[in-house]
Amino acid sequence: MISRERIIPILATFFIINASSAFFIGSGFGFTAQAKNIFHKDQASYAEVSTTSEQTLSNIASSTEKIDLPILVYHIVRPSYPDDSEAVRTLALTPEIFDAEMMYLDKTGHHIVSFSDLENYFRSGTLLPDKPVIISFDDGWSDQFKYSFPTLKKYNFKATFFVFTNSIGRHDFLTWEELQEMLDAGMTIGSHSRSHPYLANITDPDTLWDEIYGSKVLLEKHLGIHVNEFAYPFGQYNADTVAMVVKAGYRSGRGDFYSGKQTADRLYELSAMNAPTTMEFFVMRFPSR
Numbered sequence: 228m229i230s231r232e233r234i235i236p237i238l239a240t241f242f243i244i245n246a247s248s249a250f251f252i253g254s255g256f257g258f259t260a261q262a263k264n265i266f267h268k269d270q271a272s273y274a275e276v277s278t279t280s281e282q283t284l285s286n287i288a289s290s291t292e293k294i295d296l297p298i299l300v301y302h303i304v305r306p307s308y309p310d311d312s313e314a315v316r317t318l319a320l321t322p323e324i325f326d327a328e329m330m331y332l333d334k335t336g337h338h339i340v341s342f343s344d345l346e347n348y349f350r351s352g353t354l355l356p357d358k359p360v361i362i363s364f365d366d367g368w369s370d371q372f373k374y375s376f377p378t379l380k381k382y383n384f385k386a387t388f389f390v391f392t393n394s395i396g397r398h399d400f401l402t403w404e405e406l407q408e409m410l411d412a413g414m415t416i417g418s419h420s421r422s423h424p425y426l427a428n429i430t431d432p433d434t435l436w437d438e439i440y441g442s443k444v445l446l447e448k449h450l451g452i453h454v455n456e457f458a459y460p461f462g463q464y465n466a467d468t469v470a471m472v473v474k475a476g477y478r479s480g481r482g483d484f485y486s487g488k489q490t491a492d493r494l495y496e497l498s499a500m501n502a503p504t505t506m507e508f509f510v511m512r513f514p515s516r
């Protein structure tokens with residue numbers, strides 16, 4: 228049962244990416260080609276990063292205490308279209324349902340926290356509020372700015388938007404200006420790589436480093452921020468991927484999709500869950516008591 232729960236949402240994410248974007252369909256992950264071996268003068272190569280300065284996993288508390296902190300993952304929030312595929316419907320919410328979910332969290336005493344709140348709890352014991360929840364958005368669709376961002380502001384909720392940098396400014400994707408506006412309103416921008424590849428399938432360390440670290444540097448340069456959160460595309464990763472995310476200086480990593488429980492020893496493999504697309508399932512996952 229556990230493995231089934233793990234696999235289905237990951238596959239769903241795969242299908243949604245392929246089904247909902249002409250870029251992915253038409254060019255066969257055309258973003259990938261642009262991502263290879265692009266290094267900037269101000270960007271250290273993988274080999275140049277000192278091993279003594281890197282943050283190691285051993286710095287993290289070894290506690291395996293489980294805390295209930297669901298990390299919601301939203302992809303598409305927009306009005307439904309008659310020709311939406313089944314794959315899109317699996318992960319898409321209308322703006323009305325998204326508003327209803329946020330209102331429900333607000334009224335039932337849930338508290339929206341950030342990845343850094345969770346990290347601070349694990350690293351230094353900073354207390355979390357009751358019934359904490361993290362809200363995140365993936366893939367940088369412009370609809371998120373149009374339909375989700377106003378609702379988040381309405382409830383004074385802060386969310387993390389994971390963008391893959393090759394998409395920024397492209398048709399249907401968030402622009403740098405929109406990212407800046409969301410930052411100014413208290414949202415967090417995290418990296419979702421450069422080209423949204425299956426990171427665990429990349430064998431060239433320089434290419435992997437550019438996906439993980441290059442995307443971080445680019446976001447930091449454009450937005451003037453520290454980018455501390457990484458979300459693995461498709462929720463797919465392996466030990467090498469995680470080690471590189473640590474080495475790149477991220478403070479946490481959002482992993483695969485199967486649980487709402489978090490432990491300190493998985494700070495770079497945090498469990499996430501695709502947001503329920505109906506209120507019926509949402510209420511089941513977030514009981515009001």
Ligand SMILES: [Zn+2]
Nearest residue numbers: 365366460461
């Ligand atoms: Zn994604």
